[in-house]
Amino acid sequence: MATLLAIGTAKGLFLATSADDRRSWEITGPHFPMTGVYAVAVDTRRPTPRLLAGVTSSHFGPSVATSDDLGASWDEPDAAPVAFPADTGATLGRVWQLMPAGPDEPDVVWAGTEPSALFRSTDGGRSFELVRSLWDHPHRPEWEAGFGGQAVHTVLPHPRDPARLLVAMSTGGVYRSEDAGATWAPGNTGIRAYFMPDEWPEFGQCVHKVARDAGNPERLYAQNHHGVYRSDDDGRTWSSIADGLPSDFGFPMVSHPGRANMVWTFPLVADSERFPTDHRCRVFRSADAGGKWEPLSVGLPEGPFYPAVLRDAMCADGSTPGGVYFGTRSGEVYASRDEGDSWSLVAAHLPDVLCVRAAAV
Amino acid sequence: MLLPGPLRGEAGGASRLSVTAAGTLRAVLDEVAAEHPRLARRIRDERGELRRYVNVYVDGEDCRHSGGLATPVGDDAEVQVLPSVAGG
Numbered sequence: 001m002a003t004l005l006a007i008g009t010a011k012g013l014f015l016a017t018s019a020d021d022r023r024s025w026e027i028t029g030p031h032f033p034m035t036g037v038y039a040v041a042v043d044t045r046r047p048t049p050r051l052l053a054g055v056t057s058s059h060f061g062p063s064v065a066t067s068d069d070l071g072a073s074w075d076e077p078d079a080a081p082v083a084f085p086a087d088t089g090a091t092l093g094r095v096w097q098l099m100p101a102g103p104d105e106p107d108v109v110w111a112g113t114e115p116s117a118l119f120r121s122t123d124g125g126r127s128f129e130l131v132r133s134l135w136d137h138p139h140r141p142e143w144e145a146g147f148g149g150q151a152v153h154t155v156l157p158h159p160r161d162p163a164r165l166l167v168a169m170s171t172g173g174v175y176r177s178e179d180a181g182a183t184w185a186p187g188n189t190g191i192r193a194y195f196m197p198d199e200w201p202e203f204g205q206c207v208h209k210v211a212r213d214a215g216n217p218e219r220l221y222a223q224n225h226h227g228v229y230r231s232d233d234d235g236r237t238w239s240s241i242a243d244g245l246p247s248d249f250g251f252p253m254v255s256h257p258g259r260a261n262m263v264w265t266f267p268l269v270a271d272s273e274r275f276p277t278d279h280r281c282r283v284f285r286s287a288d289a290g291g292k293w294e295p296l297s298v299g300l301p302e303g304p305f306y307p308a309v310l311r312d313a314m315c316a317d318g319s320t321p322g323g324v325y326f327g328t329r330s331g332e333v334y335a336s337r338d339e340g341d342s343w344s345l346v347a348a349h350l351p352d353v354l355c356v357r358a359a360a361v
Numbered sequence: 362m363l364l365p366g367p368l369r370g371e372a373g374g375a376s377r378l379s380v381t382a383a384g385t386l387r388a389v390l391d392e393v394a395a396e397h398p399r400l401a402r403r404i405r406d407e408r409g410e411l412r413r414y415v416n417v418y419v420d421g422e423d424c425r426h427s428g429g430l431a432t433p434v435g436d437d438a439e440v441q442v443l444p445s446v447a448g449g
Contacts (some may be wrong), residue, residue, distance in 0.1 A: 059414045059444040060368070060403035078398040083407040091406040 003317060004070060005325055005358040006051060007333055008037030011055050011351035015071045022320035022323055022337040025346050031071060034058075039312070041098040042359040043124065045106045049361045050108065052125045062094045062241045064111070066125055070361060082111055082119050082128045088135065090115055097312070098125065099155040104162050116143050116169045120181070131181050134167070138205050139186065143172035146206055146225070153311060154210045158234075159217050166210065166220070166235050173205035174222070177234050192227055209253040209311045209329030210235070215260020219289065223253035223265055223311075232313030241290025246277035252314035256322050256339070261289040264296075264316070264324055264340060266309040274308050281305035283314075283326065285340045299343035300334060307332075312355035319360055327353025362393060363441040364400075371400035380440070386419060387430040389440055404442060414447040 005016040005025070011247040012030025019026075032055045039054030048068050056062040064081040065074040084090040097112035109125035112118060117135050122216035134140075134152075143150060151169060158164035164179045166187065173188040186203040193205045206225035213219035222238060228248050229238035242248035247267040256262035264285050268274050276282065281300040284293045307328035317323040324340050327333040331350035334343045362378045369376055382392035387409075394401030404415050409430075411417060417424045418441040424432040434440060 056448055057403075059412065061406060061412050063402075076399060080402050080407060086408070089408070089409075091408055 001360050002288070002355060003319065003323065003358060004042060004049075004051075005317075005333070005335070005346065005356060006040040006042060006053075006071075006359045007327055007347065007350065007353060008040045008053070008312075008355035009327075009331070009351040009353050010036050012051070013037045013040065013055070014070075014347065014350060015051075016333070016346050017070075022317075022319070022335060024123065025335075027347055028071065030351075031074065031184070032065070035352065036094065038354050039095045039098045039111075040355055040357050041109070041125070042357050042361065043100040044359050044361065045100055045103060046124065049359070052098045054098055054111070056094040062092050063359055064095055064125065064128070077126055080115060080129065081121075081126065084117070085130055088130070092116075093149060093151075096151040096153045097155050097200045099157065100125075102159050102162055105157075109116055110155040110157065110165075112155050112167060112169075114151035116150050116152045116172060118152055118155065118181070133177075133182055134175065134184050137175070137184055139172070142204065143169060144204070146170040152209070156210060156212050159212075164234065166212075168207040168210045168222070169334045170208065170225070171204055171206040173203050174210065174235050175203075175208050182297075187231075187235035187349065188238070189236065190227055190240075191222065191224055192229075194226055208251045210253035211253045211263060213260055213289070214256050214258050214262075219261075221253050221255060221263045221290065223250050225249070226271060228253075228265065244286075244291075244293040245284055246295075249274075251311035252309055252326070254314045254316050254324070254336060257318040258320065259322060259339075262287050262322075262339065263290065264314065266314060266326060268308055275306050276308070279304045279306060283324070283340055283343075288324075296336075296340040296342060296343070306330075310354055312352045315356045315358055317358040317360065323358060325356050325358050327356050329353065334349070362389065365443055367409065367444065368400055368403055368442065371403060372397050383434055383436060383438075385430065385435055386417065386424055386428075386432040386440065389434050390430070414445045416443050416445050417441070418443065 007014040014029035016025040035055040043050040051067040072295035101108035109121040118131040154168035156166040228242040307330040314326040332348040382388040
């Protein structure tokens with residue numbers, strides 16, 4: 001079985017494949033040259049894995065393409081896969097997230113978009129429909145745009161209960177549904193919004209990324225616009241797990257797909273200084289759900305290092321031992337096949353890396 | 362209607378389409394949309410507006426300076442689609 005690493009960049013999608021247990025990689029691309037690929041997914045629930053790519057041309061707009069032959073060919077439906085209904089008056093900026101639902105819904109795929117909205121597909125990601133309940137939420141007029149735009153960037157289905165779903169947006173924060181998306185409630189209690197007059201609002205937080213624990217689906221981890229948090233009640237309340245990190249600012253938050261309590265992040269100095277802490281290329285890992293953190297840098301560049309890692313530019317695969325991957329804004333991609341203990345270079349000199357996703361295929 | 366290289370794949374490789382609709386640029390683009398929907402959504406968004414960095418010229422005149430989608434298109438007119446100078 002091979003491992004596929006999909007690398008979305010500012011100028012197209014690159015696909016890295018390893019047939020020797022992630023020791024070496026063959027790379028193809030760019031697929032969709034000169035498009036920003038902010039979202040990619042490898043849907044392994046199907047008999048044949050399906051790749052999904054959210055591509056945005058600065059000229060010709062956004063779309064979602066799918067491939068059922070691991071990227072050898074791509075297809076798009078005639079109608080726009082993700083589009084706002086006419087009565088909304090909105091137009092799709094880009095797709096920020098493509099997330100296959102749980103195993104009980106093999107044809108359901110979720111899409112998070114800019115402007116902040118959630119779309120649902122029931123045909124494996126070929127076409128999507130706006131989730132009206134979130135779009136019509138009374139809080140929506142108060143959701144603001146961050147520097148990267150206003151978007152739903154995180155969609156987390158519950159692995160055991162299809163009725164439960166969590167989304168996160170910048171800004172706006174976390175919203176939860178327990179009725180398959182019919183209604184939504186904010187889930188930001190305990191997350192500080194230092195940039196607002198009321199620093200502990202019901203909503204309005206700038207959550208950068210949320211990840212769900214592999215062993216306990218009630219447990220979530222969030223990297224915030226300053227602040228690193230854990231929830232043990234499926235996102236209702238949060239408490240800080242930033243102690244032990246060199247900074248509480250950053251973008252990604254990745255959980256181990258098969259091992260409880262293990263997460264990785266890539267801290268930056270601060271909102272006002274978006275460089276890796278100490279100008280060193282280091283991933284930080286916790287094996288106890290954020291109680292302690294350790295820096296990981298074996299095999300990573302040793303000299304001064306300035307590029308950031310964006311919110312979706314870090315991921316883990318489902319293999320054993322666990323593989324971890326990240327890409328930088330300077331176009332390097334690194335992989336670890338031992339849960340971060342050591343790293344090797346997969347690719348260099350790519351355009352800015354926007355997202356990575358990996359799976360055994 | 363003349364198509365730029367990046368869009369020809371959405372029209373079966375054609376660089377030039379013959380359109381029978383006349384009257385306005387909107388009518389021309391609507392006819393093209395019926396035949397080539399993926400081409401059409403590269404040119405206009407879901408609200409039917411021209412995408413920001415796509416320029417359309419009717420007989421050499423930028424439609425944004427001559428009525429937008431209501432720009433008159435006469436018989437034998439030439440409608441040219443060009444990506445604007447944008448991107449990094």
